[in-house]
Amino acid sequence: MSQAVATITQDIYGARNQFANVLTDRSLNFEREAEFAIQVITSSEYATKIAVQNRQSVVNAITNIAAIGISLNPAKKQAYLVPRDGKICLDISYIGLMDLAMATGAIRWAQAELVYTADSFALNGFDKPPTHSYNPFAKDRGEAVGVYVVVKTADGDYLTETMSIDDVNAIRDRSSAWKAWISKKSSCPWVTDPGEMAKKTVVKRGYKYWPKTERLEQAIHHLNTDGGEGLASIQGSAPTDPEMVNDWIDLAMRAGSLESLAEVYHNGTAAMKQAKDAAGHARFKAEVTKRSETLKAAAEPIEGEAEEVLDGTA
Incomplete structure (x- = not known):
């Protein structure tokens, strides 16, 4: 065993106590996850180099596995360890995010798919799943034009979220990972796995309307921070959660x-105050004003807080 592999193995097994202290899913086994981690990191010369240079990042990644409750088992395709920005990072797939939602009881099942120009896709209302028809054996279904995720809640309701490829690419273009690719040609999942990232993007947007679970929230937060999928921050301003204002x-x-x-408006303003995102709040406030005018035109104003919907600033 080389010295590098011995060091990585030592660091991973040295994280056993941290793993146990934050473990959220008792079905996860430290020995198995440690074995998966060693195999993944040492199978790549570059990943091995990064792991030795930034040993704490390896410990952090192993700890995050336990805290989020996600497995590195390659058969499950839930999560991976990848070298990024000079550290070993835990990356969670869209499958992992959906599995977390199902495992915690938030939803019964979920499906995310890309829609191509040759496909037939139609929404069927809020309480029914969409209709997506296509030839699975077609050699060319055309270009991807959109992506969607549909879930069935514990109550039996269907929730569908859709995004056009233009909307997905707008999110991609504002992410720190993509900006690093543009400026430094640092490889990122948006380059290597664009379809998977499109599905993850719509899942991350759709989960906002699913029943909330702490583990799923933690997984999303991890992807938006350590995972590099958050919006690139502007110099002199505080970083904003990805898609927060748009959501x-x-x-x-x-x-x-x-x-x-x-x-x-009240909850959104509070979130933007915490993020210190005055510019985002100004855009949010403008859109709320438009929506307020539309609702007022359709019905009599409601007394109370609703009449003062735009009071307060971020």
Whole structure:
């Protein structure tokens, strides 16, 4: 065994106590996850080099596996260890995110798929799954035009989230990982696995409307921070959670009454205050104003907080 492999093995097994202290899923076995980690890291000369140079990142990655409750088992395709930005990072696939949601009881099942120009796709209302028809044996289904995720909740309801490829690419273009690729040609999943990243993007957006679970929230937060999938920060401003402003705007556009819009505005403003995102709040406020005017035109204003929906600033 080379000295590098011995060092990596020592670091991974040295994280046993940290793994046990934060373990959220008792079905995970440290010995097996350690074995998977050693195999993955040492199978690549570059990953081995990064692991030796940044030994703490290896420990952090192993700890994150336990804290999130995700497995490196290659058969499950839930998560991977990848060298990125001079450290070993835990990367979670869209399959891993959906498995987390199912394992915690938030949903019964989930499916994410790309839609191509030759496909037939139609939404069938809020309480039914979409219809997606295509020839699975076709040699060319055309270019990808969109992506969707559909889930069935524990109550038997169907929730579908869709995104056009343009919307996906807009998120991609604002991510720190993609910006690193553009400026430094640092390889990232957006380059190596664009389809998988499109599915992960729509899952990350769709989960906002699923029943909440702590493990899934932690997984998303990890991807947006250590995973490099968050929005690239602008010098002099605080980093913002990826898609945060767009998500709050989306919620505002879905509000069916001034009362619900007021609640969205209140919660969105609080989130943007915490992120110190004044520019994002200004854009959010403008969209809420438009939605408020539409709702007021359709019905009589609701008394109380709804009448003061735009009070306060971030």
